[in-house]
Amino acid sequence: MFALRRTGLQTLKRTYANEAAASDVLKLQFALPYNVLYQNQAVKQVNLPLQSGRAGILPNHVPIVEQLSAGIVEVFEKDATAAGKKYFVSSGFASVQPDSTLNITCAEAFELSEFDLSKVQSLKNEAEKNLTSSDEVVATDAKIQFDLLTTLENELK
């Protein structure tokens, strides 16, 4: 039957993950290039800003690989009902492995409490000025910066 699936239903093969996870804890591996925030730590739930939309990852989630967009990674260490630790990430990759490990890697991540709203707003205004720049590179940079800071500002409010 397996052979039939492989030859006959190529698209199906890509759509559904057939590997089931075995354990009931979610192990979180959250790494930055210069620091490891979580190293195989058992957590209850992690909310991710995936490119296809926000997603909550619980233990035994199907294995996925997806890019993160700018937003909040929320980690519930012990209790899924209490407020979790919120990290703001600019971008990165998240993958759930078949052994119920969630890997998050991103260039930068800071706790939300470390940001200053007024500073974010002033930086955003600066980026807004460059949005209409004639230099394409400057304008694109400003666009990325502006989008990121808008997301951050909304989260801080």
Added chain:
Amino acid sequence: MFRQAAIIATKQSYPANVRQFATLREIEMRLKSIKNIKKITKTMMIVASTRLSKAQRNKVTTAEFAKPEKNFYQITEAETSPLTKEGKSLVIAITSDKGLCGSIHSSMAKKIRSLLKEDSSAEIITIGDKIKQQILRTNGDNVKLAFNGVGKVDPNFLESSLISSEILKYINESPETYNKISVFFNDPITSISFEATNDPVYNEATVNEAPGLCKYEITQDLNIPKDLFEYALNTKILSAMGKGYAAEISARRNAMDNASKNAGDMINRYSILYNRTRQAVITNELVDIITGASSLD
């Protein structure tokens, strides 16, 4: 042969007919310069030792950073993808610009050369001047892209991003397809040994054909394998640079430790020679004085 040359050199620098004073002076100067060399090598060793702990921490964090992609390749069994055999092979060789660290750069060059013997059409991208010089000498045509100015401080994300974006530019512009990219780096096995090893990065086509890809649920329209390839190339280069840097610092520490020890040995030998010669000069003078005095009697 080297020893013979050294003997000739000593013979030339201390000819028999020169007065003993000059020889003594020469030995003294030689001794001083060796002492200076020892000071330099010792300082370099201390600098390397202080950098070592930081470099090793960096090695660990960058390795953790690159782990998800490594796991992904393992689980999807990308290695057995039918496409890995096709296409041209692209090799990224990572060393640094600075020498004085033992055989670490030349062992990497040896590895690359043996690889080129098997696959003479492989294209090489060098990171660091040392490997570039060595490969250019023997296989100049294979070197396609070279980076320098790396390896002065701990490698960081920005540095590896700049390098990988240039490499991606090259890959996209090149008419060839590279299904498997090997990143070569020096892996520090223990504090005194290292080995030139390589890790693969697979492009999106290869990952798409990987037999184990069905284990993951992947959103089709986002083109994840392509993004993942670009991201994995960056993280792989970063972790490889982290490992290479740690290996290099550790090798430099050992090389400079040995150099200081050798200089110490030479200082010992030369001080004995210096004292003996000085004694001989004094004895000679005494003999001269006494014979002179006794001849007057």
